[in-house]
Amino acid sequence: MPALDVSGLEKTYRGPRRNRSPVRANAGISLRVRHGEIFGLLGPNGAGKTTLVRQLTGLLRPDAGRITLLGHDLCRHPRRAPRLLAYLGQQSTALDELTVSLAVETTGRLRGLGAPAARHERDAVLDELGLGALAGRPLNSLSGGERRLACVAAALTGHRSFLVLDEPTTGMDPVARRAVWSAIDRRRTERGTTVLLVTHNVSEAEAVLDRVAVLDGGRIIACDTPAGLKARVGDEVRLDLVWRDRPPLEVPAVAALRARAGIAGRRWTLRLGPEAARGVVATVTTGPAFAALEDFTLATVSLEDVYLALGGRSPGLVREGGVTG
Numbered sequence: 101m102p103a104l105d106v107s108g109l110e111k112t113y114r115g116p117r118r119n120r121s122p123v124r125a126n127a128g129i130s131l132r133v134r135h136g137e138i139f140g141l142l143g144p145n146g147a148g149k150t151t152l153v154r155q156l157t158g159l160l161r162p163d164a165g166r167i168t169l170l171g172h173d174l175c176r177h178p179r180r181a182p183r184l185l186a187y188l189g190q191q192s193t194a195l196d197e198l199t200v201s202l203a204v205e206t207t208g209r210l211r212g213l214g215a216p217a218a219r220h221e222r223d224a225v226l227d228e229l230g231l232g233a234l235a236g237r238p239l240n241s242l243s244g245g246e247r248r249l250a251c252v253a254a255a256l257t258g259h260r261s262f263l264v265l266d267e268p269t270t271g272m273d274p275v276a277r278r279a280v281w282s283a284i285d286r287r288r289t290e291r292g293t294t295v296l297l298v299t300h301n302v303s304e305a306e307a308v309l310d311r312v313a314v315l316d317g318g319r320i321i322a323c324d325t326p327a328g329l330k331a332r333v334g335d336e337v338r339l340d341l342v343w344r345d346r347p348p349l350e351v352p353a354v355a356a357l358r359a360r361a362g363i364a365g366r367r368w369t370l371r372l373g374p375e376a377a378r379g380v381v382a383t384v385t386t387g388p389a390f391a392a393l394e395d396f397t398l399a400t401v402s403l404e405d406v407y408l409a410l411g412g413r414s415p416g417l418v419r420e421g422g423v424t425g
């Protein structure tokens with residue numbers, strides 16, 4: 101039996117005013133998460149990720165469908181969710197008035213730990229996430245990234261075998277982000293914890309994800325291992341060109357590339373087949389194009405490229421052939 105079995109999940113928001121059209125946020129979602137798996141949910145803003153996890157955590161009632169978590173029917177018994185899983189939502193916590201130390205310890209107690217065990221876990225998780233120096237500070241006095249880290253510490257406390265983490269690393273500096281990814285990975289390796297992870301931080305999450313579902317417009321448009329998803333993009337490579345001042349459009353080969361490039365300031369990003377990429381590199385590393393070039397990088401496809409290619413509704417993304425949902 102999978103740890104989580106979702107089938108045919110539907111959720112439509114109907115606005116308070118009649119003139120607002122309803123939003124079908126989840127349009128028939130089915131997925132299975134195995135025990136001990138770190139399962140990622142990726143997708144552009146508004147794809148329906150938070151709607152999905154709020155239903156899985158018993159906070160929102162689906163219109164239709166079935167959710168079975170660790171053998172429990174959560175549509176029929178949504179109040180069981182807090183006993184079965186730990187949920188880190190996007191919003192701040194109800195424990196905002198407490199110090200970091202007390203927030204983590206209290207969460208441990210609420211999840212059934214005795215006082216000594218809760219103190220022991222508190223010390224361990226604060227140490228693991230590098231929060232020792234902030235232990236005595238109230239959450240509402242911390243910076244955004246610090247507070248988020250404290251919320252992660254609380255979510256990781258109390259030995260829940262299923263974690264639902266919605267954008268755990270938002271606002272964090274690289275050291276904190278790394279500590280969070282390691283802590284999540286450690287829960288899986290040492291305790292067999294199952295993790296459902298919503299994140300836009302694709303390139304960092306890639307290292308810990310076993311499988312990934314890509315959501316778009318309330319539907320799952322792809323679900324596979326990171327390697328399986330990358331294979332869908334084929335053998336394309338990503339070429340980033342950074343121009344010194346302005347692109348040398350007087351070079352015809354450069355001018356021809358403009359329509360295919362994702363352009364952000366002086367940076368052009370292109371996804372190309374290996375042969376085409378070799379040709380472009382040859383062009384931009386000689387003559388007037390080279391004189392105008394500040395930097396370039398050539399990289400194989402990352403999960404972020406896959407995410408952009410599959411969910412690419414955002415403007416400015418390079419969307420090339422060969423990828424389907």
Ligand SMILES: Nc1ncnc2c1ncn2[C@@H]1O[C@H](COP(=O)(O)OP(=O)(O)OP(=O)(O)O)[C@@H](O)[C@H]1O
Nearest residue numbers: 113114123125143144145146147148149150151152
């Ligand atoms: N309470 C609500 N009332 C009406 N519409 C809503 C409500 N919450 C979400 N929506 C809409 O439902 C859709 C899905 O929203 P959701 O928050 O699930 O997306 P998301 O994938 O989590 O996005 P993000 O990456 O920005 O967090 C969006 O179109 C959103 O505007």
